[in-house]
Each structure stands twice: as structure tokens, then as C-alpha cells.
Amino acid sequence: MRLGFFTREAFTSISRNAVPSFAALASVLVTLLVLGVFIPIVQATTGAANDVRGQVIVNVYMKSDATAADAQRVRTQLTALDGVKSVQYVSKGTAYAQERRKNPDAYDLLGSNPLPDTLRVTPKNPDNALALVSAIAPQTPGGGRTTIDPLIDSVGSSKDNTDKILTATRVVKLTTGLLAALLIVASILLISNTIRLSVFSRRREIQVMKLVGATDGFIRWPFVLEAVILGALGALLAILLLGVMKVALVDPLVNDFALLSAPTTIGFGVLVAILLAAGIGVSALGSAISMRRFLQV
Amino acid sequence: MGPVANVEAMAATEKELRLRDSQVAQRKDAAAASGRPGDPANAIECRGVTKRYDSSKAGLSGTTFAIRRGEFVFLVGPTGSGKSTLMRLLIKELEPDEGQILVAGRDLGELSHKQLPFYRRNLGVVFQDFKLLPDRTVYENVAYALQVTGSSRADIREKVPDILRLTGLATKLHHYPDQLSGGEQQRVSIARAFVNAPPLLLADEPTGNLDPETSIGIMQLLYRINRTGTTVLVATHDSAMVDRMRRRVLELADGVVVRDELDGQYAPTDMTTAEFGALLREPSTEPQRVAKKREPGDDFDEAFRD
Numbered sequence: 258m259r260l261g262f263f264t265r266e267a268f269t270s271i272s273r274n275a276v277p278s279f280a281a282l283a284s285v286l287v288t289l290l291v292l293g294v295f296i297p298i299v300q301a302t303t304g305a306a307n308d309v310r311g312q313v314i315v316n317v318y319m320k321s322d323a324t325a326a327d328a329q330r331v332r333t334q335l336t337a338l339d340g341v342k343s344v345q346y347v348s349k350g351t352a353y354a355q356e357r358r359k360n361p362d363a364y365d366l367l368g369s370n371p372l373p374d375t376l377r378v379t380p381k382n383p384d385n386a387l388a389l390v391s392a393i394a395p396q397t398p399g400g401g402r403t404t405i406d407p408l409i410d411s412v413g414s415s416k417d418n419t420d421k422i423l424t425a426t427r428v429v430k431l432t433t434g435l436l437a438a439l440l441i442v443a444s445i446l447l448i449s450n451t452i453r454l455s456v457f458s459r460r461r462e463i464q465v466m467k468l469v470g471a472t473d474g475f476i477r478w479p480f481v482l483e484a485v486i487l488g489a490l491g492a493l494l495a496i497l498l499l500g501v502m503k504v505a506l507v508d509p510l511v512n513d514f515a516l517l518s519a520p521t522t523i524g525f526g527v528l529v530a531i532l533l534a535a536g537i538g539v540s541a542l543g544s545a546i547s548m549r550r551f552l553q554v
Numbered sequence: 555m556g557p558v559a560n561v562e563a564m565a566a567t568e569k570e571l572r573l574r575d576s577q578v579a580q581r582k583d584a585a586a587a588s589g590r591p592g593d594p595a596n597a598i599e600c601r602g603v604t605k606r607y608d609s610s611k612a613g614l615s616g617t618t619f620a621i622r623r624g625e626f627v628f629l630v631g632p633t634g635s636g637k638s639t640l641m642r643l644l645i646k647e648l649e650p651d652e653g654q655i656l657v658a659g660r661d662l663g664e665l666s667h668k669q670l671p672f673y674r675r676n677l678g679v680v681f682q683d684f685k686l687l688p689d690r691t692v693y694e695n696v697a698y699a700l701q702v703t704g705s706s707r708a709d710i711r712e713k714v715p716d717i718l719r720l721t722g723l724a725t726k727l728h729h730y731p732d733q734l735s736g737g738e739q740q741r742v743s744i745a746r747a748f749v750n751a752p753p754l755l756l757a758d759e760p761t762g763n764l765d766p767e768t769s770i771g772i773m774q775l776l777y778r779i780n781r782t783g784t785t786v787l788v789a790t791h792d793s794a795m796v797d798r799m800r801r802r803v804l805e806l807a808d809g810v811v812v813r814d815e816l817d818g819q820y821a822p823t824d825m826t827t828a829e830f831g832a833l834l835r836e837p838s839t840e841p842q843r844v845a846k847k848r849e850p851g852d853d854f855d856e857a858f859r860d
Contacts, residue, residue, distance in 0.1 A: 262701070273689040465685045468645065469746065470675035471702040472668075 266479035267486060277455035278487055284451040285491025285540060288444035289532045293499040295440055296528060299433045306426035310383040313422055315390055316413040319374040323408045328374045331406050335378055338392055340385045345377040373410060386419050444535070449543030452484055456547045463551045473552045477545060484544035485537050492536030496529050592659030596620045597754055597785035598644065603653035604809075605639050613639050614809040616653065621787065621802075623658075623753070626780040628796045629789040630820055631806035637789040640806070641758040644787075645679055646670060657754065658854035675703055676854055678747030678784070680776075682759035684739045686731040686746075692718065693727045696746045703750060713749055721745040721775060737768035744775055748784075753854070755779055757788045761795065769795060793820035 271278045317335065319328050328346055335344045347355075352372040357364040378393070380386045394404045394412040404412070456463075466476045503525060592599055598621040605613045614636045621627050629637050642648045643655055646662055655662045657673075665673055679685075686695050693714055700710045718724055721741040731739055740760060747755055757776060761769035773795055780786040790796060796803060796819060803818025804811055813822055 270689070461685075462687055462689070465687055466698070466702070467671070468647075468674065468679055468685065469699045469702055470671045470673075470677075470750075471698075472671040475671075475702060 263478045263482050267482040270479060270483055271486065274455065274459070277451075277458060278483075281448075281451045281455055281484070281487045281540065282491045282494075284447050285488050285536050286494050288447050289492050289495035289536050290498055292440060292444055292535070293495060293528060293532055294502070295437065296531075299437045302433045303430050306429045309422055310426050311379075313380065313383040313386045313419055315378040315380065315386055315393065317376040317378060317393060318410045318413060319376070320408050320410040321373055323374060325374070327408050328376065331408060332376055334406060335376060335393065338389070340381050340389055340392075342379045342381040345379070347375045347377060349374050384423060386423075445539050448488070448536075448539045449547070452540055452543035453547035456480065456544055456551070460551045463548070467552070476552065477548055480544050480548055481541050484540040488536040488538075488540030489533065491540075492533045495536070496532055499528070499532075500525075592656035592661065593620075594659035595623055596656065597623045597625070597658060598787065599654075599656040599659075600640075601654040601656070603640075603643065603650045603655055605636075605643060605648060605650050614643070614650070614806075617806070617809060617811055618653075619804060619811050619814060621785060623785055624780075624783055626777065626786045626799075626801045627788070628799075628801055628803045628818070628820075629787060629806065630791070630793075630796060630803055635806040636809040637806055638758055639809075641756055641787075641789055644756055645674060645677060660854055671702075673854070675750055676752050676754065678744075678750070678752040678755035678779075680740070680743050680747050680755070680757040680760045682762035684731070684736075684743045686739060686742055688731055691728045691730055692723055692734070692742050695731070695742055696749050699746045699749050717745045717749045718742075720778075722771075735768075736763050737765075737771060740764060740768075740772050741775065744772070744779070748779055751782075751784075753784060755784050755786045757786070757790075759789060759791065761790065761792050766794065773799065796820040 317331070319331065323331075325348060328348070332344050332346055335341060349370055349372055352375055353364070353370045356372065378389065380389050390412050392405075394409070397403050463476055598619075600617050600619055603617045604615050606615075607613050617636070617640065629640065631637055639648065643650055643662075644657070646665060649663075662673075687698065690698065696714045696717060697710050700713060705713075715724070715727070718727060721744055723738065723741055723745065726734060726738060731742065734742065740763075744757075744760075755776070760776065761772050764772060769792060776786055776788060777799070800817055800819070802816050803813065803820070805813035805818075805822075
């Protein structure tokens, strides 16, 4: 019976305060719309950056007289190293076949196979790629490099390229992360401020309710329910618009562009749930918190 | 003592001296009373209540008095004498800096924030600016006071029209406050204050915004409420009304009770010889009290329950 009463109170007060209610609804709608577009974009960008970082590997080239058995022995040695995620053995023959496919004419000219056996080491963390190079081929005091196994010819990871990839992707990830954080903060502030305003405009009403002997809960619940209703309505509208945008704009593009489909982005269902929860949660919390001051009397 | 001090002492008017005396007396009373359990026959008892504001003098300094159940009391005094402060302390919108306020024998200082609403349900409050909910009709405004207490819909449907008929608003049920005259709005606020049949009704300048003719109607209403056994405390500037009604008068000046007469007028007057004679011949006036229907303290004990 109480809940029924509170809900009725909430709905009547929305209709009585149409303008502030609409403002609250609109601010929820707009911020969630922007958030809903931005979340997948941030995810796609970080996904792409991570993909690039995943390609950072350390190539360990064997000497030309090393046998397949030697390579396997070195492989176990490398696998045992700290920070190594996996080691892939690419034999001379496989490497030749791969490279030939890319550039048949040049390899036809060569006649013989100049490629060595290669061990492709994937580091657990791309940031440690350079440290891994030093671990496999420690620097000697004289300035040259030794290797952990005499049959290793050289360790190839062009320092420059690895550095560039790592820095670039880190900047991209940081920037998008920062933007996302700012956007979330802005949304929370905007929604809770609009709710605060509507509560503030009714502080006299709250005061009168207190004087008549209403308990805090009795005053608070209709307000919070009102915020929940407005938040939910705003979120639903935003989700509806996002759904239309997805069907009309994004889905057709996915077939044409690899970028859009390649990194896994958030599922639409999860996105809907997050936006709905955020819209309702922030509004309800905003109204409950901004009411506290007026309930003190 | 130097000559300067002499001049100053002489400059002290009689009024100031009287004020100083009553301050001292009230401090003594308060000191004697503090710690003593409250008398449930007193609707309101103030013991050395002091409330200071930072910027202005307005407030109370050691106010001490008691109001018996069923009394009708006027609280008078110039602006800034502490009338409104006292009212706000009584509805516990403010906390006293010093002293005790007892309502129905219970110390307001012991009320927790959670118990406060239950205390206020036993108070009717009427303000100069009516304090009605602007978005609700007359009926809904009065009904809100009942909804707050968790009354059933049937109960509300029965009581609200009754109280509105009593206050002469039977035809205005579905009007909004801004469609009513000042007098009508004040009637709504009195109806709301009285719909729970509170044992104590506080009115802060209830006729402050109203013309004399309308004011009479409002006072009649308050008087009628007093007749049902409710203690009524009215803070007012309306000297004509106070003089005509001849009820108990408490006068505040600079936060101190400077006059407490059972048959008072707005301003202290020298009695004419005839009045003095009449006073000597009549048995001394007793404040009007109504036979107890319930045990004292019933309603307020409810509020103090955990």
C-alpha cells in the first residue's frame, strides 16, 4: 500500500513539475546517448591498440648449422625464461614457403633458401619485449652481445619499431581511457545537478512536509522513485535511439570494414544493461543525496 | 564609585531595571528547576532557555515559564524579542544553546532525529505565511497531514471534509492555495494543523497577513480549538485582538519574559481605580482549563517511544 502511495505521489509530482522533470529526463537521455556511442568506440580503439601490441614478438634466429633438434632444445630453454608467453618454432622450410608466397619472384631468383630456423617468442607483456631481448642475448662488458645458447645466431627485435609501437599504443589507450573517465564524470555531474535543481526548487515543500511530521523516508521515497522513473525513461529513450543507430548505421558497415568487426566490442545487451543501471542509479542517488540537506531540519 | 557610573545608573530606566530583575529571577527559577522531572500537567515548560544567533541580538536569554494544559496563551513582544525563536525551538527546528524545554513533561533535548516526526505529529503549527503545499488542493493539503501518520484512505475521506466544514471551507475542497484569499489559506493551514487533533497548537503570527475582520474569524477558530482541550500558544502583534480576548499574556523583551498576566492586555496599563476595585472584589482569575479527558502526556509519550 505504501509503495502504491509513493508511486502515485511520484507520478503526480512529475506531472505537476513538468519542466524540471523534462530537464532531468533530457539530461539523462543526452549523456547516456553520448556514453552509449563512446563506450564501444573506446573499446574498439583499445582493442585495436592491444592487437598491435600483441604483434610485438622477439625473433630468435638459429645459426645455419643448427639442426631441428638443436632448435627444439633452445625452444625449451626459452620457454623456461621469465616473461615468455609462448615460443613458436618456424623451420627454414616453413619460413621459406611463407616468404615465397609473399614475394615469389624475388625468391625464385635466389634459388636456394637463405632463411635460418626461427623461434618466435611472444612475451607475456609486450612492454617487456626489450627486456626479454636482453635476457636472451645479454650485453657483454665489451659492448657486444653473447647469447644464452651458442647456437643462437642473433636476436631480432628492432628496438626502434618495438618502441614506437609500444609508445603509440600506450598513448592511444591512455587518451581514450582519460576521455572515457571524463565523460563518465561529466555525465554523473550533469544528471545529479539537474536532479539537485529539481529538489532544490521544492525545498519549501520538503520543509512543510517535515513540519507536518512526515518521516524522512516518507518524504524521500516519492522523490527517489520520481528520479528512478525519469532516469529509466531517459535511459530507455537513449537505448532506443542507440538501437536505431546500430541497425541503421553500424551493422551495414561491419560487413565492409574490418576495423569495426575486428576488435571485440561490448555486446549490445550488456551496453543496454549498463546504461539503464547508470541512468537509474545516478538519478536515484543524486536525488537521495541532494535531499539530505533539506531533511536535516 | 565615580561620577560617570552615577550618571549611568541614573540613566537606567525603570523598564531596564524591571527587565534586569526578571532576568535574575528567571535564572534562579531555572537553576532551581533544572534536573527536576517535568510536570506532565504543564503543556510547555521552559527552563532557562537561551538561544543566541551569531550576527544579531535576536534570541532568548534564560527564558523561564510554564504553560498549563488547556490554556490559551498569547505571546507578545516587539520584533526581535524572541517570539519566533521560541516557536522554532518548540517545533525543534532549532536547538537551545542552554536550558531545557519540556513539552508535556518530556525534555525535547532527548528527542532523536528519528523520533522528531512523531513528536511533530502531536503539534499543530500555524504560520504567518501559511506554509501550504502549493501544488496540492485544499483537500490534499489537509489529507497530507493524515497520510503522513499512515491513516487509511477511509479515515482520510471521513476526517478531512469534517475538519474543512468546521473551518468553513466546505465549498473550496478542490481549490489550490493560490486561488484562495489569505484568510481562507490560513483556515486551510489551521485545518491541517488540527486534523490530527493535537494536544498542543502553536501559531506564529497567524493573523499577521490578514485584515482585522478576517483576523477575528481566525482567532475564533483558534479559540474553538482551545475549547476542545488543546493548549494554544499564539505569538502575535495584534494588540487589538489580545486586548479584546483577555487571555493569559506572556510578554517577551530581549529574550526574557517581562510580563506574565493571566488576564492580560497587549500592553501593560495602569489600572483605573474601578478596575482595581473589581480585581480586589473578584476571586483571582485562573487560566482556563478544561477537564482532563485523557491521562496527561498520553500523546507525547507516543512520540518519545523508540
